[in-house]
Amino acid sequence: MPLLQPGELAPDFTLHVTPDQQLSLSELRGRPIILAFYPADFSPVCGDQMALYNEVFPEFQKLGAELVGISVDGVWCHDEFAKSRKLHFPLLADYEPKGAVARQYGAYRQKDGFAERALFVIDGKGKIFWSYLSPVAVNPGADGILEALEDLSKLSKS
């Protein structure tokens, strides 16, 4: 299944965010949401995508957006990863059935068994405004997300 494209409705989902807490996409309605799918916790570089987003997080917030990371790792792994990187945003566990949400978004790598590096900006009404699929070995950075959020805020003001 190809990556979901702008204009399509973002499929709702409910996933564990901590061992005893769940988060649904629909709960975040009303403001832009950045969904960042990534292959795995603990990639062995400082260029780690989630560590970068953590640094840029205040800029995302200035644009009124919420950020969530999603991978097929389980909650305990996410917990450890989030602590080690001091992340200020939630990581969702697309763990059981494995990769089910990633599949719905066209962001699952069947042969590897993990999510793509795929980014979505979803508008306040739950529609996909922007999506981007990065080569799995390349951290997509944050410039595309910031531009999409700015375009979205211009649009909602006009």
Next chain:
Amino acid sequence: MLKIPVNQDDHILGDPKAPVVLVEYGDYECPYCGQAYPIVKRVQKHFGKRMAFVFRNFPLTEIHPNAEMAAQTTEFAAAQGRFWEMHDGLYENQQMLGPPLFIALAQKLELSVEDLNLALTNGTYASRVKSDFMGGVRSGVNGTPTFFINGDRHDGAFGFDDLVVAIEARLQK
């Protein structure tokens, strides 16, 4: 693509009009940047006057608790014309990165430790570091070190041979 062109506010080694300008976005606490440091020196020596080198700050402050202060320390030194000495001193002693090293290097460069402490406390150079960082984010910097060769992001490895081959390719254009 580099969104902020190399300009007079940059820290530049060599002639900004050289045929190749290598820009590094780096973090003083990042071990990969530490690895890149002597490699860049060799690359500079290899190309001589044909290349200029620019360093911009990209501290990942949440995973590297001393990176921001290190970057501000270099900007403090830069304000007194000693950027590269501070930059080199930090990378050459990266395993000791922290306030005692900042002070020791300031003393070695005969900079006022009092002024340094004041600048760090007041965050005098915080906005400069932040503007480097955000310029990097806008240009697609995705980790450290990230190199740009004549404005294009170099996505390959940053070993000596990798960089030389990539730069040669630009020189031949």
